[in-house]
Amino acid sequence: MISSPRRGKQLADKVYQDIKDDIFEFRLLPGDRFSENEMAQRTGASRTPVREALFRLEREGYVEVSPRNGWQVKPFDFHYFEELYDVRTVLECAAVRRLCELENLADTLQPLMALWSVPEDQRLRDISGVLNLDENFHSELVRTAGNGEMTRIHQNITERLRIIRRLDFTKRARIDATYDEHHAILETILHRWVEPAQIMLKAHIEASRNEVRKITLHMLYEARRQGSGDTGDALPAPTSGSRAGA
Amino acid sequence: MISSPRRGKQLADKVYQDIKDDIFEFRLLPGDRFSENEMAQRTGASRTPVREALFRLEREGYVEVSPRNGWQVKPFDFHYFEELYDVRTVLECAAVRRLCELENLADTLQPLMALWSVPEDQRLRDISGVLNLDENFHSELVRTAGNGEMTRIHQNITERLRIIRRLDFTKRARIDATYDEHHAILETILHRWVEPAQIMLKAHIEASRNEVRKITLHMLYEARRQGSGDTGDALPAPTSGSRAGA
DNA sequence: GCATACCTCGTTGTATACCAGTAGGTATGC
């Protein structure tokens, strides 16, 4: 059994994924500071693979380094998330246009169609499952459009938004809406109605985005309530108890 | 005199820039292979900063590594460049739409307008100068639209396309056209005519892209003429004399 | 009590030493 075609960087990759998971699971909180040595101990690796992992995470916008002063998990920047949503919308609308111009549209869209036209009683009900499915829908929409670079960029944005979409605590109410909207969007694309499909997609993303805005306001309120007032649009680590080590 | 606010990673940054320049100036040719030790000698640094630089270049798509088999400059992949052009067009068209919806449009666009409505006798004539200006026009168009993330992504794409746009040997014939088209696009945006402006912009990019296509065909022809026939869409290092070291 | 200067400790940045795996040449058996 060949485990993977490229064996190199096993540790660095593992450390990268570990830290990223820690951030996504909020074991590392936005604002938390740590040093390379701490992280090396925490992950059991040496500084070299840790640094490589951190540099990748830095480029992807999850952490930042001050030259001789340690690292920190980037505080939430909601303005930045808003911008990401905008770019995401632009890319997906472009994908829709491209899809509508495809020759073998029906065949291409068939797999997605199958996923999203299941009868009501066979729909997934659990939140995280639907969240995954939803993410997959949008990714596939772009991927199916056929531009690899656009797919890569969209994937990157999706991942960066995931941390905040995971907070979407009111999602349960929107599960059925999600199924219906996705199905409707696909149908519209199948009819090659470009503008209507784009409008529907925009509205769909906007809905999800409004959830995020609610969370934003809630978190800002919480942060202001218990913290000092100097946190404009950033959410600091709530207490000093959220140490990275241990 | 404070040379720079962040002093860290001086060597790694320098090495990164050096290698990138080598690639852009074709001192390192697409397909060239090299090891980390060679590159360390070549740049005078140790492997650590060299590796950091290479990882960055890898993520940006300029080089690739095979685990225990050395690095190589990524061969030209014209399909990939085509995709980048597509994404670029999508982003810039979105920027145009956003610009047309701006409140203080005239003020915002004023600097660009000043640059591109100079009388004929004051226009730049040298190729590389106009190339820079042209790149700047498109970057500013996006930046002015106000989405930082979109700007960042667009900037990244622009840089990746630069290596091939530098080959645009027929540009001289298009200098006047470039000035005229940029000016016209700006005027159209000022009138808030979204679709016309987008169409003009698309056509403008398409023209530049056709130059690239010509180069593509030419280079493929050259590569096939002197190399073996197994290079589908990749351009290998022409001869074994293009060694990285020395 | 306060400001300032110094010193220490911890941080990242860089260099080097060590490890593991692979490609490719070479020798050997047929």
Place this chain on the structure above:
DNA sequence: GCATACCTACTGGTATACAACGAGGTATGC
């Protein structure tokens, strides 16, 4: 002559040692 198996040299991956720099605490002068 050919195929196969081994062996070596070189690769990137990882760990560690060393250097330079900065923040922050502490002591000292006022």
